[in-house]
Amino acid sequence: METKTKRQALIKTINQQLELAYDDTLQEILELLKIRKQEDEEDERDFEEGLKDIAENGTLTWEEHKQKIA
Template sequence: METTTTRQALINLIQKHLNITSESTLEKVLELLEDEEDIRDARVEIADARIHGTISWDEYKKEIA
């Protein structure tokens, strides 16, 4: 229950700031969020490569040709 209350409080705070923040600031926040998502995706790909291995550059070029 505490998690739900904390989450709702954060959502309310974000909503309040969204209404008073400039568009350029919102764009910067969006860029940061996208960067974070890219970082998470890269970590997943690295973990997958460690488990399943990778292919050589020559093999990759053959596959996309």
């Protein structure tokens, strides 16, 4: 519950600041949020591909990995 309350307070503070921001600042914020969303989506795809690779090829032990990179 505390986290939700902190989140709500943070959102309220951000909204207050957004009301005072210049249009170009708002555009920059929007672009940053879009970039963050794209990065999150890429991370999710990479994670799913990693799981698929593990299912198809298995994994290496730490010793096998050390030998492979040596």
